[in-house]
Amino acid sequence: MAGHSKFKNIMHRKGAQDKKRSAMFSKLSREITVAAKMGLPDPDMNPRLRLAVNAAKAQSMPKDNIQRAIDKAAAAGGEDYEEIRYEGYGPGGIALIVEALTDNRNRTATNVRTAFSKNGGNLGASGAVSHGFDRMGLITYPASAGDEEKVLEAAMEAGAEDIESTEDGHDIWTSMEDLHAVAGALEKTLGEAESVKLAWRPQVKVDVAEADAQSLFKLIDALDDDDDVQTVWGNYEVSDAVMEKLG
Template sequence: MSGHSKWANIKHRKAAQDAKKGVAFQKLVRAIMVAAKEGGADLAMNIRLKTFVDKAKEANMTNETIDRAIKKGSGGLDGENYEELYYEGYGPGGVAVLVESLTDNKNRTSSEVRFVFSRNGGSLGEAGCVAWMFERRGVIVVSGEGLDEDELMMNALDGGADDVENNGDGTFSIYCTPSAFSAVRETLSGAGYHIASSDVQMTPKNTVTVSERGTASRLLRLLDALEDLDDVQNVTANFDIPDEVMESLEA
């Protein structure tokens, strides 16, 4: 299992813990509002909105809260005006970092992101400096005991997936294009697979190996600090930490 995949799984567990504390709810509400504002309130016609609504339901958000967020975003209710901003930079070890945010105060968010980069051994770059190293893909993680990889791959490909990766810890990551995301997710769910997490996100085209323990520790500290910012929705980086280094960091 690559360090990047292991970090992604740690993020999913952390998101589940944050959801219990209510931290993730506000981020999901913002995402639903912006998706509804940009693509309309019809889930059948707005794949991005449907994705966030599904995530909200997975986090046990009430239908009332979801409906209210959709109405705010689509103009049915008064609400905050959020805009989507991307920040690009480099972390320890020359790792490319892409930060996705939703904010109602650009100056505040920019200042916070810049501070976190500088405090944790990174540097904020100009727009476009690393975005070309990433592509938007649907990522669905399934888990369960004794999963048959060949059978899972057949089901995933039938649903429209591009690739299946064995994470080595009892979970598999299924990748697909954003347009096929809903169909792949529904196919896997209908086949009885437990979906641990699912999202349409930026993923790295290639990775940089970070094998020095101190550098890896500083990098993960930077990524965690960025994730913890209220206005940040998602953080992606093109790194790979060898298993033995990752395990030493978790010890």
Template sequence: MAGHSKWANIKRRKGAQDAKRSKIFTKLIKEITVAAKEGGEDPDANPRLRLAINNAKGANMPKDTIERAVQKGSGADSENYTEASYEGYATHGVAVFVETMTDNINRTVANVRSAFSKNGGSLGTNGSLEFIFDRKGIFNFKLPDGADIDQLTLEIIDAGAEEVEVEDGYMHLSCAMEDFGAVQRKLDDLNIEAENAELQRIPQNRIPLNDEAFEEVYKLIEVLEDDDDVQKVYHNIDATDEQMERM
């Protein structure tokens, strides 16, 4: 991102998302429910559930809400969700990757297609954006009191971290998708609980937009993010600080 580190952008984006907390909670609850249904209600034996719970805690979700989501997923009458992704382009050549989780795939396809078409974009075929986005593990956590930062950095790099930055008492790191589990296990061994840990799609190159073009493209992104079936939306906009604040 222009003018600041990508970690600052991730933090700023998270702050913007916190303003839509109810939407964020809906998506996190769905992930917890699916994780519990697929792998059981014990987070120690279910890495996906453990990760989902940690992310929910990082978003300040109440403990009882998390517990209800786990119980819902582990129940015999829990809903069946299908995970699907969609790839396309917004106006001005901006690539948009959409991850969904739905109990009605026909509804989701129709909504995503409508969002693109009504906002000047177009859906592409699956795999059409593989050359634009890299799948990376992203971790953000508060540094333990008295931590030896150099030693901690070396241990995490040995586990598979590719980039490590320290900022405002937090450590931010990325790793290859294949090393996500190894890095997670290393943090567990160090008794470090990440406030946010997830697989993200990181663009290899970003597109700068003037304010008018940015507002135009962001309308599509906003419509997609407001859809309850949509879990995550990725794009390759090279946004300025001012544009990120508006988001």
């Protein structure tokens, strides 16, 4: 399984689900506000806002919360968030890309650096690892959308570039430019996607040794727990045998 999919599994097995849900809604709201402020406050006219709203809906975020986040963009005196990308290495040399939205660059940089250093990682300079990833569109469907053959046929007809299927679901990859068109075509054949977003896809995946896996998961959890961090991407792959040992 790819890094981002494994990351979802980590989130699911963590406790305090209500707290996690609240934190997730906060991050989704921040992205919606930033997207609305950068363009028109209409999802139909603002591709980035449409992605943000769809992501929020996929997590069952209430419509009122979504609308408040959009309205916040036009409010006088609202927060101004800056987009920052951090790059570094986790345990075992795993490459990680951390995307953040922050109103305090110094605070976020300190928190991210601390998370790396306390969990066996090293924060690198801009561009340290992103050259090993491709910026692409990612459309995710649950396993219930159909078997691999059905989803593959639909994805190819829609103009997707690649598909990865596991027992957990289907990851459909597109170029950045084709993301919305492919997502729209797939919705007609497979229904509404679980998520539609821009992603960092590793060019080469690295198997994580059992000795490094737990530390890596702790690092990713520490980053995810930071309010400013929106997404963590990695080039790691963890075998089922290692996951079973970690419980």
